Amino acid sequence: MKETNKINKKIERTKNNDKPRKEEKVYIMPLGGLEEVGKNSTIIQYRDEIIVIDAGSSFPDENLYGIDLVIPDYNYLEKNKDKVKGLVLTHGHEDHIGAIPYLYQKIDSTVPIYGGKLSIALAMSKFDNFGGISHKPKTYEITNRSVKKIGKYFEVEFIRVTHSIADAYSICINTPAGRIVHTGDFKVDLTPVDNVGFDFQRLAALGEEGVDLLLADSTNSEIPGFTPSERSVGEALRNEFRNAKGRIIVAAFASHIHRLQQIVDVAKETNRKIAIDGRSMVKVFEIATRLGYLEVPKGLMVSLKNVENRKDNEVVILCTGTQGEPLAALSRIAKNMHRHITIREEDTVIISATPIPGNEKAVYSNINNLLKKEAEVVFKKVAGIHVSGHGSQDELKLMLNLIKPKNFMPVHGEYKMLKAHRQLAIECGIPVENIIITENGKKIELTKEYAKEVGKVPSGDVLIDGLGVGDVGNIVLRDRQHLAQDGIVIVVVTISKKTGMIVSGPDIITRGFVYSRESENLINETTKLIKQNLEVHEKNSVTEWNILKGTIKDTASKYLYEETKRNPIILPIIMEV
């Protein structure tokens, strides 16, 4: 009550004087994207109002079998749901929009979403077949330099940058306590494919006017120089297409619309038709073409089924699978498991991406399989058929020079990347004491005088294990691949909402994990062990689902491995009654 009165008084004061006062404070709380690559999401709070920048997901670590997605912990937003005034999107990649429906399970559907047309379309497609959301949120499409008033206090401006997807924006948040610029993901493409460039003029103008805090993408902060223009990939593809004697199979990220456009253009130039394969590729092609982000000449696209009837040198197969995902199109082709495509000696396979760390082995396995079938495989940066969507050191320095922020906070990256980015900022003249390297969940206070860490909010990895998940086709498929190896063990526990006590279970259901007659004993023994361990938690009043789930997993997987030397997927399901 006291608190509320104080705030009201402050509001009174502000009304009398529009200028920011020294004592005004705005808070920045990153929920994801720090000390990691993925699940980017940042809270900005001024008094009783909150905006959220991005709500991204990340892919689970290899050891999180059965987990489809990792999203940020949205407890703080759930508790403060009356304060949340808007969700602002920098762009439409999974690590910036993948958690949106889960976020809306926690906050009101009246909170609107602001973003570019393509980002909005991709974000809204996340709600399709997604349970638990009564109403889809309202959306506002913005364009470059759009300024939106959000809530009573925030004035948010969108400034166009270049990235490996169209419709990417940096975001400038004006609050009575200071101005914050969040770059979003960006590179500085001096010759962008769509001629819709990086808005140097507006970013420099913000720098001229004064920026109190810059949050900037650190992904490539360890890489010297300038990331080559996306346009350079077009040249490299053109060469490969010209040299190819037979069919061309190109694997690319579905979301990389500029890349797809270049493939479309070069296919047309070299008189080839395109057949597409892969769920996400089909989906993005549909959305991007409909919204005008992708221009596909009439008659260029052909059905995958009929592709074998065409002359080899008149065909391009555009597919997913750059990361060696086991059931993606390229992997099925490589393993001779594709319904329509069998690799031939004169085929040229172009992998227009680099492996995300952790995926190297799977990618190289595909390449080896393709090479064994005597296909020509074009891969690696050397060939110029892929460039990063993130700015390297010179581009990060350029951004720092454009914005000239008073305070600087590197975001989006592992710890070593944040540190490397800090070094670049020091070289660009930002005083070291004005640079904040922080963690997910930390609360940063920004005033006209300083920026500093003042506390924390709940944060961490929230694992999505498929319950209530709708359209995550590829991941489900990947799980099936796993299931095909060692099967699945589902452990169901029912917990009382009121007391947090176990009401029934654990009950174990298995599929693909039969072990003849002994299996019954094995399951009984596992059940007993899990129960024992859960009771320890109960005694200590530990009720966090993540911990309970972890205990279930650890107990079951350890015991089952000892007994069977198998690693089934352990899927703990906790139900509240």
Added chain:
Amino acid sequence: MKETNKINKKIERTKNNDKPRKEEKVYIMPLGGLEEVGKNSTIIQYRDEIIVIDAGSSFPDENLYGIDLVIPDYNYLEKNKDKVKGLVLTHGHEDHIGAIPYLYQKIDSTVPIYGGKLSIALAMSKFDNFGGISHKPKTYEITNRSVKKIGKYFEVEFIRVTHSIADAYSICINTPAGRIVHTGDFKVDLTPVDNVGFDFQRLAALGEEGVDLLLADSTNSEIPGFTPSERSVGEALRNEFRNAKGRIIVAAFASHIHRLQQIVDVAKETNRKIAIDGRSMVKVFEIATRLGYLEVPKGLMVSLKNVENRKDNEVVILCTGTQGEPLAALSRIAKNMHRHITIREEDTVIISATPIPGNEKAVYSNINNLLKKEAEVVFKKVAGIHVSGHGSQDELKLMLNLIKPKNFMPVHGEYKMLKAHRQLAIECGIPVENIIITENGKKIELTKEYAKEVGKVPSGDVLIDGLGVGDVGNIVLRDRQHLAQDGIVIVVVTISKKTGMIVSGPDIITRGFVYSRESENLINETTKLIKQNLEVHEKNSVTEWNILKGTIKDTASKYLYEETKRNPIILPIIMEV
């Protein structure tokens, strides 16, 4: 008379309406710097007013023996001297200021010079000991974003850029017919040594407001990527200084004050004293220290004479001679001809520059000589001890993105560089029909509607052969080196101002070209031949000095070589009476 009336009418009209009218025209006439590297000078004319951007010199080609300097043809300005309202300097390098005193022989000394403090100081030093100028021009020192009204029409703004000399500016010329931006020489140094950076904000703001024509430096338009920051040289020098066991001898460009500062800083860090050698080095050190562009700690500098008395690992000798100039300090050291310095086995010689095309042989000869004496020689970009002062392709694209000009004209560079720069502009989205590749002396008309070539003015190389030249020490010394080989033959001809007819001569005087008794006949014969050939010109009313001089040179050198197999310097002197 008609013309004047017309202009007056136009002025009337403009008074009534401040907005630029479609029919307003401004003219751009490059006098130097196109299809060449050097002697940069550009005329901007609006109605009856002219400003000149830079007045640079270039070094003579190898075949122009006896020529000290090459300057632009200033005939047009001489004829229109009443119109010239100001000389505007981008920076203080010779190829931008070297022709200034010669320009002032042609125009009124009342024409003021505008430029940065350092540029003005270097420019004014050109008048020392220079004959034929009654009064030095008035100067106005500008700083970043200074706006100067010049004449009735021009409003000129200076915007700071980074280059291999301090106080480098791009220039924005606002005229009633349109806005022109001339980049001057630039690179985009994201981490400049003096922390006085490239003014992205103002350049981007110009782009935002609208620029009708951009003239931009093309020197490195064929080099991909980004030129490394000058700061990277500091790191490389620090390594070399730390590793050096004995003395360090560093050769650098005298005008490169940031480089000198880094050498000073690293010397101090590694507890070494600096002795400087070379006329221009001493001069620039004096000016730059006095004006505050170079900070030298007290007690760091020592006399060259006493350098041999110090411990080897406490000494740095900073000298000229990066280009292998025969009589520069480094060359004398390499050839064992230096009064104070004899090379020793433990010496480290650092050549902190790359050879300008044409100088490679002389530079490599120095290196070979130094290596023969077992000195450690650090050279080439690989070692990181030199970076260019000109922006590479990505920086040129960045400038095009910042300024977003309606029309574009690459300047400062050979034809192939201008062409390469055009290609970059096309990639950045400038329509090919809005790009002008032109030549020295061409007259470009700029309106709000178009930019196009409409005529030409006198232009060409004007050779300065030492008469009336003051402080050109190094060049005189180089000539002496030549003289030491084959001597000199001076041919004096006196011509009537009125008739253009030969009044007396040719008279021949030789030095260092004695050929015992036969020499008398040789000289008589040469005189006769020259006279014959000059009479042919007289008959045809050819009176251009350059042609007459050429004839004298060709005749004398050809005949003398045939007879003696020697190549003395032929110095034609034409005197008017």
